[in-house]
Amino acid sequence: MEQLMENLLLCTFFLYLLSSVAFVMGIKGKKGEEPKQRERKWGNIAVGLAIIGVVFQIAFTITRIFISGHFPTSNMFEFTAFLCFTVVLSFIVLFFIYRTVVLGAFVMPLAVILLAYASVFPKDIQPLIPALQSHWLYIHVTVAALGSGAFAVGFAAGLVYLINQVGNKKSGKNAAYLEVTLVVVLMWVSFILSSFVSGALGYQAEITAQIEGKQVTQKFDLPPIFGPHEGKVVKMDSFLGQKEPLFEVPSWMKGQNAAKNVNSTFWGIITGLILYGLIRLFTKKRLTEILYPLVKKWNPELLDEISYRSIAIGFPIFTLGALIFAMIWAHEAWGRFWGWDPKEVWALITWLFYSVYLHLRLSRGWHGMKSSWLAVGGYVIIMFNQIVINMVISGLHSYA
Amino acid sequence: MIENTKCECGHNNPIGTILCEYCGKPLLEETKEKKTIEQEMRYEGKARRSQIKHKNFIDQVWSFFSSVKVAIILILITLIAAGIGSLLPQERVAATSNPELFYSQEYGIWGEWFYKLGLSDMYNSWWFMTLLAMIGVSLVICSLDRVIPLYRALKNQKVEKSTDFLLRQRISYQESVADEKKEEKFDALTTALKKRRYQIRQEGDSILAEKGRISRWGPYINHIGLIIFLLGVLLRFLIPGWYLDQAMYIQEGQTRKVPDTPYYVKNEKFIVEQYDGKFAGIPKKYQTKLILYQQDSSGNLKPVHRGSAIVNHPFEYKDLFLVQVDAQTNLKGIKLKLMDKKSQQSKGTFLVDLGNIKPNQVYTVGSNLEVRALEYYPDFALENGRPITKSQEVVKPAFIFEVKEKGQKEGERSWVISGENADALTPENKYVIKLAGFEMIPTSGLLVRIDKSLPIIFVGGFICLIGLAMGFYWHHRRVWIRYKDGVLYLGAHTNKSWFSLRRELNQVGKQSGIDLKLVQE
Numbered sequence: 079m080e081q082l083m084e085n086l087l088l089c090t091f092f093l094y095l096l097s098s099v100a101f102v103m104g105i106k107g108k109k110g111e112e113p114k115q116r117e118r119k120w121g122n123i124a125v126g127l128a129i130i131g132v133v134f135q136i137a138f139t140i141t142r143i144f145i146s147g148h149f150p151t152s153n154m155f156e157f158t159a160f161l162c163f164t165v166v167l168s169f170i171v172l173f174f175i176y177r178t179v180v181l182g183a184f185v186m187p188l189a190v191i192l193l194a195y196a197s198v199f200p201k202d203i204q205p206l207i208p209a210l211q212s213h214w215l216y217i218h219v220t221v222a223a224l225g226s227g228a229f230a231v232g233f234a235a236g237l238v239y240l241i242n243q244v245g246n247k248k249s250g251k252n253a254a255y256l257e258v259t260l261v262v263v264l265m266w267v268s269f270i271l272s273s274f275v276s277g278a279l280g281y282q283a284e285i286t287a288q289i290e291g292k293q294v295t296q297k298f299d300l301p302p303i304f305g306p307h308e309g310k311v312v313k314m315d316s317f318l319g320q321k322e323p324l325f326e327v328p329s330w331m332k333g334q335n336a337a338k339n340v341n342s343t344f345w346g347i348i349t350g351l352i353l354y355g356l357i358r359l360f361t362k363k364r365l366t367e368i369l370y371p372l373v374k375k376w377n378p379e380l381l382d383e384i385s386y387r388s389i390a391i392g393f394p395i396f397t398l399g400a401l402i403f404a405m406i407w408a409h410e411a412w413g414r415f416w417g418w419d420p421k422e423v424w425a426l427i428t429w430l431f432y433s434v435y436l437h438l439r440l441s442r443g444w445h446g447m448k449s450s451w452l453a454v455g456g457y458v459i460i461m462f463n464q465i466v467i468n469m470v471i472s473g474l475h476s477y478a
Numbered sequence: 479m480i481e482n483t484k485c486e487c488g489h490n491n492p493i494g495t496i497l498c499e500y501c502g503k504p505l506l507e508e509t510k511e512k513k514t515i516e517q518e519m520r521y522e523g524k525a526r527r528s529q530i531k532h533k534n535f536i537d538q539v540w541s542f543f544s545s546v547k548v549a550i551i552l553i554l555i556t557l558i559a560a561g562i563g564s565l566l567p568q569e570r571v572a573a574t575s576n577p578e579l580f581y582s583q584e585y586g587i588w589g590e591w592f593y594k595l596g597l598s599d600m601y602n603s604w605w606f607m608t609l610l611a612m613i614g615v616s617l618v619i620c621s622l623d624r625v626i627p628l629y630r631a632l633k634n635q636k637v638e639k640s641t642d643f644l645l646r647q648r649i650s651y652q653e654s655v656a657d658e659k660k661e662e663k664f665d666a667l668t669t670a671l672k673k674r675r676y677q678i679r680q681e682g683d684s685i686l687a688e689k690g691r692i693s694r695w696g697p698y699i700n701h702i703g704l705i706i707f708l709l710g711v712l713l714r715f716l717i718p719g720w721y722l723d724q725a726m727y728i729q730e731g732q733t734r735k736v737p738d739t740p741y742y743v744k745n746e747k748f749i750v751e752q753y754d755g756k757f758a759g760i761p762k763k764y765q766t767k768l769i770l771y772q773q774d775s776s777g778n779l780k781p782v783h784r785g786s787a788i789v790n791h792p793f794e795y796k797d798l799f800l801v802q803v804d805a806q807t808n809l810k811g812i813k814l815k816l817m818d819k820k821s822q823q824s825k826g827t828f829l830v831d832l833g834n835i836k837p838n839q840v841y842t843v844g845s846n847l848e849v850r851a852l853e854y855y856p857d858f859a860l861e862n863g864r865p866i867t868k869s870q871e872v873v874k875p876a877f878i879f880e881v882k883e884k885g886q887k888e889g890e891r892s893w894v895i896s897g898e899n900a901d902a903l904t905p906e907n908k909y910v911i912k913l914a915g916f917e918m919i920p921t922s923g924l925l926v927r928i929d930k931s932l933p934i935i936f937v938g939g940f941i942c943l944i945g946l947a948m949g950f951y952w953h954h955r956r957v958w959i960r961y962k963d964g965v966l967y968l969g970a971h972t973n974k975s976w977f978s979l980r981r982e983l984n985q986v987g988k989q990s991g992i993d994l995k996l997v998q999e
Contacts, residue, residue: 175978205753208764208789377997383977390974394946402939411790413801413927414723415935418601419571423564430557434550440974441546443517467564 079145086138087159087193093131094166094190100124101182105372121179128166128186135163146203149216153204157219158196161464162189164220164227168388172231176384180376184234191267198273198299214407221403222425225396226460228388229432229453235385236453238373242381243447245370252447253366259454260365265350269342272349276300284312285323285337294334300345306337382446385453386439393432400425424463431456487640497523500636502643516648519971524627528619544623549616556609563600566592570599614708617701625698632691638684644958644969649980651968651994660961666990667959673989674982676957685959694973696949703942710934722928729808729921732833733771733779736926739798742771742779748920750805764789764802766922787924797928804923809872814894815914816843816881819907827914832856832872846884849911853878858895876900881909955979968994 104120139160142150150156169185206215240256247253276299283298287309295312302314305323314321327337354365361368373381404425405415416422435452438444444452483491489500496518497504504510509518528544542548566585574580577598581589592598600606644650655663660683668678668685676687714721724737733744751763765788771779787793793800811832816825826844830851841849855867858876865876875896882889890907893900901910957970972979980996987994 205757205760205762207761212790214790377977380977383975387975387978390950394943394950397946398943402936402943405939406936409929409932410792411801412803413792413799413925414929415932418563418568420564423560427557427561430553430560434553434557437546437550437553441520442550 079141083138083141083145086134086141087197090131090134090138091190091193093127093134094162094186094193097124097127097131098183098186098190100127101179101186102372104179105183117179121173121177121182124179124182124186125170125173128170128182132163132166132170135159135166139163142203146205148206148210149220151216151219151223152206152210153199155196155199155201157223158192158199158464160220161223161226161230162192162196164223165189165192165230166227167224168228168231168392171391172235172384172388175387176380178376178380178384180238180373180381181231181235181384183372184238185231188230188234191263191270194270194274195266198270209411212407212411214403214410218399218403218407221395221399223399225392225399226464228392228395229456229460232385232388232392232453233457235381235388236450238376239378239381239385239450240447240454241366241369242373242376242378243450245366245373253364255451256366257364260369261350261354264354264365265346268349268353269346272345273299273342281315281317283314285309285314286312287337289334289336292334296335296338298338298341300341302337302341303344304337304341309337378446382449385450389432389435389453389456393436396432397429401429420467421463424459424467428456428459428463431459492525494525494529495523496525497643498640499524499631499634502636502639504642504646513646514648515643515646516971519647520973521624521628522631524631526623526627528623540619540623543612543616543619546620549613549620552609552613552616556606556613559600559606559609563597566598568599568601572598610708611712614705617705617708621698621701625695628694632694635686635688637679637681637686638960639958639969641960641962641965641967644960644967647958647969647971648976649970649983649996651992651996653966653992654964655961655966657964660966663966663990663992664959664961667986667992670986670989671957674986676955683961685957687957687959688955690952690954692948693950693952693954696945696947696952698945699948700942700945703938703940703945705938706941707935707938710931710938713934714929714931717930720928720930722926724926725803725923726926727804727806727808727921727923728766729810729833729919731919736770736798736800739926739928740772741782741795741798742773743800744769744771745922748805748922750920764805764922766793766802766924768793768800770795770798787922792927793924797930799925799927799929801925801927802922803925806921806923807918808921809916810919811917812875812896812913813915813917815912816847816849817910817912819910825909829917830877832875847909848882848884848889850880850882850889851877852880852891879911881907881911953978955982957983966992 100120101124104117104124139150142156151160165185166189169182169189173182237259240252244250244252244256281299281301283302284295285298285302285305286293286295287306288294289306294306296306296309298314301317301320302323304325304327305311307326307329309323309326311322323337327340357363357365357368404422408417408422409415431452435449435456438452439449483493483495483505485491485498485501485503485505487498487501487503489498491499491505495505496509497515502523504512504515504518504523509515515523526544528541566581566589569577572580578593581593581598583589585592596603645652664680664685668680668687671687672678674689676689679686679688722738726734726737728734728743728745730745730748733742735741736743746767746769749763749765749767750761752758753760753762765786767786768784769781770783770785770793772782774780783793783795785793785795787800787802789802792802809832812830813827814830815827817823818825825847828841828843828849830841835851835854839851841851843849853865855865855874855876856870857868857873859866859868859874877894879892879894880889881892890909891904892907892909892911893903894911894913896913901907953972953975955970955972957968960967970979970983977997984994984996987996
């Protein structure tokens with residue numbers, strides 16, 4: 079059963095990957111082919127692959143429910159994988175409204191990244207602690223994730239719009255910020271890649287330290303450049319001759335995984351920059367320039383509208399899931415519908431941010447560049463809430 | 479700036495009108511020069527209260543709060559403030575008796591400033607409340623300022639608009655059509671538009687096709703929902719008894735008064751379960767079986783409700799919620815041993831039940847010894863050389879006992895202070911009392927909550943959601959068609975998603991034999 083579940087997830091991953099490739103084929107393809115026809119052909123293949131992927135992910139989810147007895151949204155792995163699922167789902171809806179192949183060429187890789195990122199976290203099935211034993215666990219989390227999935231599509235479309243507008247510009251603020259945004263995405267990807275490489279090589283390290291009055295042993299999947307404050311190495315495979323962490327994280331960093339998170343971030347930044355350097359060296363092009371040919375011929379008004387439309391579709395769903403359902407559950411679990419817990423605060427911030435986006439767009443006429451930047455900014459807030467709040471700022475929601 | 483309000487068509491418009499209410503022609507010089515009137519179409523070019531000349535204070539306040547720009551700035555300030563407040567734990571979560579010390583000790587200079595700037599309890603601060611209240615006022619005024627003129631405009635729409643109005647729409651088109659072809663084109667257009675669920679009104683040579691007007695009310699309904707929500711929150715603070723936020727710890731078997739309510743509650747059983755097998759150590763269940771009592775007129779406790787408080791499933795009785803939030807094992811009693819000092823021989827043990835010490839409680843030890851509790855200090859300390867108790871919580875219990883042999887008139891006094899050897903205080907004594915052990919008892923931590931505004935809050939949230947769905951899942955689209963002097967004019971407007979409207983109209987055009995060229999295929 080567990081083997082079946084693993085295989086289903088692996089199939090999902092490869093289907094999403096193939097779908098991404100097919101979408102890119104739809105834009106690039108061979109010369110001489112009629113572009114309209116090619117787009118239609120590859121678009122159909124690609125969206126078909128994405129739909130089969132969704133079916134496989136549903137099968138994976140059902141298998142996991144059978145094994146664990148509860149809906150899989152209870153830890154970082156399960157939640158991130160589910161977020162990937164909602165991104166693909168929202169994309170399929172948007173694809174059938176606008177039929178834009180270029181969107182798939184950006185959203186499907188985002189889904190692949192999310193699923194890979196999910197796999198970085200421990201995949202073991204844990205029983206539900208009492209705080210999570212509620213139907214609201216899946217009602218609240220799934221609906222909130224669906225809203226975020228739509229926002230993710232809005233982010234991808236915004237990114238495509240920005241590349242379409244400034245991808246061929248050598249200088250200027252917008253071009254520079256866009257390049258930085260893409261480098262951050264690259265860092266995220268390279269963190270995932272290094273985790274996989276390190277895992278494949280079987281790298282292991284364990285360091286123990288006193289954290290918040292408890293003796294905690296942290297397991298490192300990546301060579302610990304940063305170790306916990308006043309930690310002791312239990313065991314550590316040698317890394318470039320290094321037998322213990324080079325640095326210790328400062329004592330004010332809270333949480334049992336502070337050192338691990340700092341270490342992961344560090345690896346993401348360093349390997350991301352190295353990867354970026356290599357790309358620049360071999361292609362002699364900026365990332366925006368590399369992507370520009372994929373998006374240049376698309377109607378910017380259409381891209382702008384897709385970005386807005388995804389957010390407009392996502393906003394009521396997000397309100398329902400991340401605020402209203404959240405309040406009902408919070409009332410049942412903690413006796414108050416709102417308590418300014420960090421996760422609650424950041425859900426509110428996300429909601430306020432997108433409401434500002436909608437007011438600026440609908441009432442003050444912010445379209446195009448400004449609107450796309452806001453769509454990108456909104457998704458940064460969502461990822462901040464998903465990653466930083468879960469792992470760094472501990473609150474009532476820190477189950478992972 | 480707005481002087482001439484009489485349109486060329488002869489209609490008298492209220493002061494502040496941008497587009498003639500009757501024929502849609504721009505009235506302002508500056509608008510006349512513009513190529514499109516897309517901006518002006520947002521509220522149908524109607525006069526709004528906020529745009530009249532400001533005479534008095536109320537007008538000024540009104541126009542300040544009616545500005546979307548002001549609303550956006552208020553939201554942004556709230557958003558940033560809320561974010562900063564989440565960076566370090568709030569005082570209530572940190573649960574510290576000395577926040578000033580706590581923040582500087584735990585977080586250094588950052589913590590010190592966090593506390594000094596009042597961010598450590600900011601969500602309850604006057605300025606944060608003021609921000610929320612200002613957003614509430616802005617919601618009310620922004621909505622009223624727009625919804626009334628908008629409602630009037632959409633209700634009294636004229637089918638025939640000036641060609642000027644049609645051509646200045648963001649989507650517009652004109653084409654020469656021979657007189658005899660007119661009917662055919664009109665029929666084709668009407669059929670195609672009807673197929674796309676447009677409502678058609680035709681007057682002479684003019685057509686108005688409209689759909690999804692419901693979308694325009696979405697924002698106002700969602701704002702009404704938010705206002706109701708905020709009012710619900712406000713009422714909790716204003717009406718006494720609407721909101722109660724207390725906590726209590728109750729040992730198994732104990733009956734305690736529920737703080738700030740007329741009720742008493744008994745903890746019949748406190749169940750703590752863990753998973754077994756390879757998940758041993760992971761908690762599985764916390765459940766407190768409770769009986770709720772109320773005092774009747776003669777002062778007796780009468781049970782009114784039985785049930786359980788389980789995590790995620792609170793105990794409920796009328797408005798009262800008891801929420802399972804904590805599990806502790808508490809000290810129930812101290813076992814003490816009475817010894818003969820000289821022979822170091824034990825004379826027997828006795829149990830002091832800390833929750834049940836009556837004045838002059840007597841414990842019998844062995845066959846001929848009596849121990850009487852003279853004084854009990856649950857939280858012992860010395861103040862100016864005198865023993866006191868700092869609180870009623872069992873923190874550092876201390877006792878003065880009198881030990882008496884049977885028949886003896888006066889016994890000897892003996893101190894017992896937890897964590898200290900008190901024997902030295904009474905070196906002359908024959909007997910000494912020593913610690914022999916503790917008796918522990920599971921204790922359940924419950925939150926005591928009343929929140930009468932909950933229904934209002936959730937109704938508000940629900941209305942807000944309906945408004946959002948109306949606003950975002952419908953699109954208000956209008957198409958004006960007019961035939962005048964051998965020319966077919968077409969103008970179209972939507973409040974959002976222009977590309978989709980263009981694509982739709984292009985299809986409509988195709989089916990009517992008109993190439994509108996609105997999208998490049």
